[in-house]
Amino acid sequence: MTAPRRELIVSIVLHTVLVLGAIVALMPMAWMLSASVMPTGEATAYPPRFFPSRVTLEHYEQLFTRLDLGRYLLNSAFLAFTVTATSLVINSMAGYAFAKLRFRGRDRTFRLLSLGLVLPVQVAMLPLFLLMKQLGLVNTYWGVIIPGMASIFGIFLIRQYALSIPDDMLDAARIDGASELTIYWKVVVPGILPILATLAIWTFLATWNDFMWPLIVLSDAAHYTLPVALANLSGEHVQDTELMMAGSVLTVLPVLAVFLFLQRYYIQGIMAGSVKG
Amino acid sequence: MTAPAIPTRTPAAQLPPGTGRAAWLFLAPALSLIFIFFFLPVLASLLLSLTDFDIYAIADPSATRFVGLRNYGRLLQTPEFWQALRNTLYFALAGGPLTIALSLGAALLLNAKLTRFKTVFRTIYFIPFVTTLVAVSIVWRYLYHTRYGLLNYGLGYLGVEPIDWLGDPRWAMPAIILLAVWKNFGYNMLIFIAGLQSIPSELYDAAEIDGAGPVRRFFNVTLPLLGPTMLFVGVVTMIGYFQLFAEPYVMTMGGPLRATTSVVLLMYEEGFRWWRMGYAAAIAFVLFLVILIATLIQFRLQRERA
Numbered sequence: 268m269t270a271p272r273r274e275l276i277v278s279i280v281l282h283t284v285l286v287l288g289a290i291v292a293l294m295p296m297a298w299m300l301s302a303s304v305m306p307t308g309e310a311t312a313y314p315p316r317f318f319p320s321r322v323t324l325e326h327y328e329q330l331f332t333r334l335d336l337g338r339y340l341l342n343s344a345f346l347a348f349t350v351t352a353t354s355l356v357i358n359s360m361a362g363y364a365f366a367k368l369r370f371r372g373r374d375r376t377f378r379l380l381s382l383g384l385v386l387p388v389q390v391a392m393l394p395l396f397l398l399m400k401q402l403g404l405v406n407t408y409w410g411v412i413i414p415g416m417a418s419i420f421g422i423f424l425i426r427q428y429a430l431s432i433p434d435d436m437l438d439a440a441r442i443d444g445a446s447e448l449t450i451y452w453k454v455v456v457p458g459i460l461p462i463l464a465t466l467a468i469w470t471f472l473a474t475w476n477d478f479m480w481p482l483i484v485l486s487d488a489a490h491y492t493l494p495v496a497l498a499n500l501s502g503e504h505v506q507d508t509e510l511m512m513a514g515s516v517l518t519v520l521p522v523l524a525v526f527l528f529l530q531r532y533y534i535q536g537i538m539a540g541s542v543k544g
Numbered sequence: 545m546t547a548p549a550i551p552t553r554t555p556a557a558q559l560p561p562g563t564g565r566a567a568w569l570f571l572a573p574a575l576s577l578i579f580i581f582f583f584l585p586v587l588a589s590l591l592l593s594l595t596d597f598d599i600y601a602i603a604d605p606s607a608t609r610f611v612g613l614r615n616y617g618r619l620l621q622t623p624e625f626w627q628a629l630r631n632t633l634y635f636a637l638a639g640g641p642l643t644i645a646l647s648l649g650a651a652l653l654l655n656a657k658l659t660r661f662k663t664v665f666r667t668i669y670f671i672p673f674v675t676t677l678v679a680v681s682i683v684w685r686y687l688y689h690t691r692y693g694l695l696n697y698g699l700g701y702l703g704v705e706p707i708d709w710l711g712d713p714r715w716a717m718p719a720i721i722l723l724a725v726w727k728n729f730g731y732n733m734l735i736f737i738a739g740l741q742s743i744p745s746e747l748y749d750a751a752e753i754d755g756a757g758p759v760r761r762f763f764n765v766t767l768p769l770l771g772p773t774m775l776f777v778g779v780v781t782m783i784g785y786f787q788l789f790a791e792p793y794v795m796t797m798g799g800p801l802r803a804t805t806s807v808v809l810l811m812y813e814e815g816f817r818w819w820r821m822g823y824a825a826a827i828a829f830v831l832f833l834v835i836l837i838a839t840l841i842q843f844r845l846q847r848e849r850a
Contacts (some may be wrong), residue, residue: 278658285653289668292726296671298694299683311692361574368567376575383578385839386586387787389808390828393821394588395581400602417577447566476676478790479808483816494678498794501682508686515679526674530667537731538738 296519303327303512310508326513336517338489339496344521346408346481346492347474350415354470355463357417362425363455367432368447377426383419389479396483410484411492415474421466424536428462429455465536468529475522493518593825602819615826625827627802628810629834631717635806636785636838639721643785644777646725647732648770652762654733655740666737670730677727681794684723685710688795710796713803720791720804728784732777739773740766768849775846779839786835807831 298317302310303326305319330336364370365377395414396405404410432455440450456463478494485491491499497514504510526533593615595601601608619625650669654662672680687693688709696706709719743766751761767774788806792798798805798813807827815824 274658281653281656281658282660285659285665288650288653289665292669292672292730294694295680295683295687295726296675298687299679302686310686311689313692315692315694315697317694357573357577360570364567364570368564368570370564370567373567376571380575380578383582385783385836386582387783387828387832387835388582389787389789389811390589390832391582391585393811393815393825393828394585394592396816397602397821398581398585398588413577414581417574419578419582422574447570451570472674476674476678478678478793479812483812494676494790497682498678498790501685501794508692511682512686515676515682518676518679522674522676523671526671527667530670534666534670534734537734 299512299515299519302509303516305509307507307509310512311506326507326510327517329510330513330517334500334514336493336496336514339491339493340517340521342408342490343475343493343518346411347471349408349412350474351467351470353412353416354418354421355467358421358466359425359456359459359463360451361417362422362427363429363451363459365422366426366429367434367437367455380419380422384423392480392483399484405484406487406490408490411474411477411481414480415470418470421470424466424469425459425462428459428539432458461532462536462539464529464532468525468533469536471525472522589825589828592822593829595822597822597825599819601821608822611822615823616830618823619826619830624802624805624810625807625830628805628807629830631803631805632786632788632807632831632834634717635721635724635788636782638718639724640778640781640785642721643725643729643781644732644774646729647777648736650729650733651736651740652766655737666734669733672727673730675727677790678794680727681723681791684719685795688719711800713801716796716800716804720788720795723791723795724785724788728781732781735773735777736770739770743769771846771849775842778842782838782842783835786831786838807834 301318304322304324305316306321306323307325309316309319365373399405399410404413436454436458437450440454445453475492476494477492478498481492482495482498485495488496488499497511497518500514501511594610594612595608596611596614597605597608653659654666654669659665687695690696690706690708690711693709695709696704700706707715709715747765747769748761751765756764787808789808789812792804792806792809793812796804798809808831811824811827811831814820814827
């Protein structure tokens with residue numbers, strides 16, 4: 268067999284496998300979308316069908332009118348935006364300090380912090396709940412926001428990237444008499460924008476998708492996030508397949524949109540963060 | 545997410561005036577939040593596990609008594625706990641390697657010279673990872689339906705009899721593993737692609753000149769050089785998988801016959817449904833020990849390979 272011919276066969280096999288993989292990766296999402304616009308009962312017909320006989324938006328309508336999902340959508344959006352904004356500031360300040368400022372105890376503090384990476388968050392949850400209760404923050408948005416405002420992972424990500432800021436640049440600003448806060452804001456933040464974008468997307472997705480802690484700390488339906496509300500609904504409306512699929516679409520669509528529009532920053536940041544380690 | 549680089553030590557004489565104080569001001573918000581809302585609760589969890597803190601204690605904390613290691617003793621005698629631990633190990637030890645193998649396979653395909661549309665495939669494979677776990681668990685619950693689910697329908701074409709995925713104790717955990725593999729392989733795939741791209745191509749050229757075929761090149765060049773990446777992926781995947789919670793909560797509520805009750809689900813039930821918080825804290829701490837041991841084993845294995 269000649270080399271180009273062999274290459275062609277290998278290429279066909281390779282791309283067939285890749286396309287099959289893509290179908291498997293997307294199929295559940297595609298069916299979710301399709302079933303969400305099926306008339307009631309059609310998603311549980313036999314034999315199962317993939318495409319709706321006619322497209323209807325009645326389930327979406329029902330979600331917003333009868334089941335108040337608009338409220339949960341707003342809750343989720345508010346929490347995700349707030350946690351993302353505050354954590355960006357707090358983590359980037361700390362990450363920058365660990366990377367570029369010289370102070371006594373830096374290495375020891377950083378090592379201590381890195382221990383936290385192997386601690387599963389669930390170990391903290393029981394006392395955290397009692398603490399939140401003491402502070403009167405159970406069943407408030409703060410109960411979700413405050414524990415999300417700083418993250419060890421975020422500090423690591425920023426520090427790793429900030430190490431590449433040239434010291435000369437910072438020292439030049441100092442000689443010009445700039446305050447440390449000005450340096451952070453005018454020199455450091457513009458220098459680490461790409462990794463800030465990565466961390467912003469990461470935090471937004473993680474907060475939006477988070478389930479266990481919001482489930483624990485938000486017991487009053489008015490404060491539910493979408494995943495908590497959805498899990499609750501799925502218990503009551505287990506038979507309403509099309510309705511549940513509409514709710515799932517509504518939950519997934521915002522994060523999918525964020526990812527698809529900003530994936531350049533997200534994917535590159537994750538890959539860069541892992542290689543340097 | 546990265547292994548900490550070795551920090552360089554700077555003599556104190558080089559410190560510009562004022563940076564020490566500025567540094568601590570920059571660190572103060574993050575460190576105090578992490579200390580108060582993470583490290584402190586972790587330590588408190590250890591104390592809590594030595595008490596009989598329960599629903600009465602929530603109303604009146606002074607009713608709490610110190611009970612020593614009694615919670616741990618009771619835990620080790622409870623069949624439900626051992627089953628939850630077995631289920632979690634099953635999930636992590638079967639699901640973890642499966643996820644990693646698939647991630648590596650996908651990364652190799654996407655990194656191949658002949659592959660076109662690399663970024664398109666990369667994006668598609670990554671999509672499941674960014675989706676909301678609760679939502680896709682609900683979707684998969686319907687896909688797994690014995691009669692109306694697409695999965696059994698598809699398998700029917702291959703001559704497979706309908707499987708009661710979520711209703712049969714033997715199949716429920718494999719079903720959850722399948723969902724987890726689908727959801728998570730894209731993330732590890734990205735890390736592997738980054739690792740593969742950092743291998744210098746001269747090494748492959750040299751191996752090829754020495755007459756090594758693709759299989760030998762994979763085992764003699766690719767795999768050894770992926771060592772650190774493999775360790776990172778292994779540890780992150782395993783820590784994540786030991787925390788299994790949302791999938792069984794949404795899909796099976798831990799059933800059938802507790803076949804999918806994970807350690808975290810058990811902790812949640814004991815702590816936040818029955819408010820036996822002292823007992824639940826002991827469960828949480830055992831989970832931490834298991835994760836710690838599993839992490840140390842992976843580091844040890846990696847060192848032996850290197």
